[in-house]
Amino acid sequence: MDQRKVLEELLRGYESATKLRVVMNEKDESEIRTLQSLAKNVLRSFTNTLFLLDSHLLSPIKSEDSQESCKTFNRRGCYKRKRSTQEWEKVSEAPSVDDGHHWRKYGQKDILKAKYSRNYYRCTHKYDQNCQATKQVQRIQENPPLYKTTYFGHHTCNDLLSSEIILHSNDSPSDTSILLSFNNSFPAPTKQECPFLSSSSSLSSINPSPSLITEETIPSFYDDYMLSSEPTLNDYSMHNHWDDMSSALSDFDIDDIKRWFDLDD
DNA sequence: GCTATTTGACCAAC
């Protein structure tokens, strides 16, 4: 894999995100067009990066997709049962209809020992963009109503709302958070290799902080980030450390980062 | 007419 290309792509995204943050802070409605353009750049850069990672890390799995062989023989109901390693669950008081993606219902099933039937959804862009994301929604309690949504796979479609990057901006200009998902097969970077990480935060060593991750504190699209987890792309993802990351990143400028990765022009 | 949902059938996994 061309690591330099990956780094450059990530850097472009970071640069655009930084500009976006500045513009957003100005809160000038006339800047909306600029905001949209910058947002597009951010999404494109990170999507490209994730594609590069995916194409190198996941392709052997895709080639074994049983559903492809099923299409060849035109058989119905041919599939492999979901593996638990790619799923992400969420319990909420309402079914996650508006979770930032466009879903299409493709099935409903009565589940043994379950009081309510389970609904099956796939991404609307499954066929036009080969997006493999699916989710299952099941009511688990009547009063108060509770629904469990289980997400499988991650979105590869170009749906603007389905970005795999999180730019969380709150009232404080320095609190913009950038969340990335890295392959856990990479060696965890040391502080020397990656200065914006705190000394205690090599990616594989930080203790997760589940208390930070609640539906009250995280914007709805955070779920989309979470559901994007791939077994090779996320287990030590930085979402557990976003406070550390964002505060550390805010102390550096883009030139510092370029130098660390030897990307000076 | 187009798109989304419903629902019975199919079949691999268990």
Added chain:
DNA sequence: GTTGGTCAAATAGC
């Protein structure tokens, strides 16, 4: 043999 995930024809809604 049973269960659960998916397909696809039929149907509904716009």
